[in-house]
Amino acid sequence: MQRFIPLGMATALAVASLAPLTVAAADNRFSAHVDSSGQISLPKDFRSTWTHLGSWVVQQDGAPGQGFHDVYTEPASAAAFRKTGQWPDGATLVKEIRAIRSGALTTGPGLWAGDNKVWFVMIKDSKGRFRSQEKTKGNWGDGWGWALFDAKDPSKNMSASHEKDCKGCHLPAQATDWVFVEGYPTLQR
Numbered sequence: 001m002q003r004f005i006p007l008g009m010a011t012a013l014a015v016a017s018l019a020p021l022t023v024a025a026a027d028n029r030f031s032a033h034v035d036s037s038g039q040i041s042l043p044k045d046f047r048s049t050w051t052h053l054g055s056w057v058v059q060q061d062g063a064p065g066q067g068f069h070d071v072y073t074e075p076a077s078a079a080a081f082r083k084t085g086q087w088p089d090g091a092t093l094v095k096e097i098r099a100i101r102s103g104a105l106t107t108g109p110g111l112w113a114g115d116n117k118v119w120f121v122m123i124k125d126s127k128g129r130f131r132s133q134e135k136t137k138g139n140w141g142d143g144w145g146w147a148l149f150d151a152k153d154p155s156k157n158m159s160a161s162h163e164k165d166c167k168g169c170h171l172p173a174q175a176t177d178w179v180f181v182e183g184y185p186t187l188q189r
Contacts, residue, residue, distance in 0.1 A: 038130030
């Protein structure tokens, strides 16, 4: 059985395929978690659909990262990293920090994750797409987009600048593209 596309629709499709990409169209292929102005959003359902890379606990009272940390990425990004040792362009990492809960368990004293505190999001940007975006350029640099979301309002990126709000904690991981890969057994090749 042959199928026909009306001439008007076929012409529109052909013209659309030849038109230059808009910033928004290019960005949508880059990452579903970044809009055309470079605003980063917190991914939905990452706990249930993404690859869990690893966990650790920062117990020191008053430490900037105090809490129970879990880190996630898209399954394709984890697979690409295992294959090449590099994060693919558009890879998204989500670090969720939760309060630390503790108590006596049948196996002894235990620690577990409590309520959400914050989420950190990093999106690999090897091309520097948003360096000139006045509204968001402070959160793009060193090959990544950086964002910080508070549990009280996960719809708003609280980071004013990755230099001020993110980079200081990531300096020890500069040699591994700003990511603490040694803490992620899922990435071992």
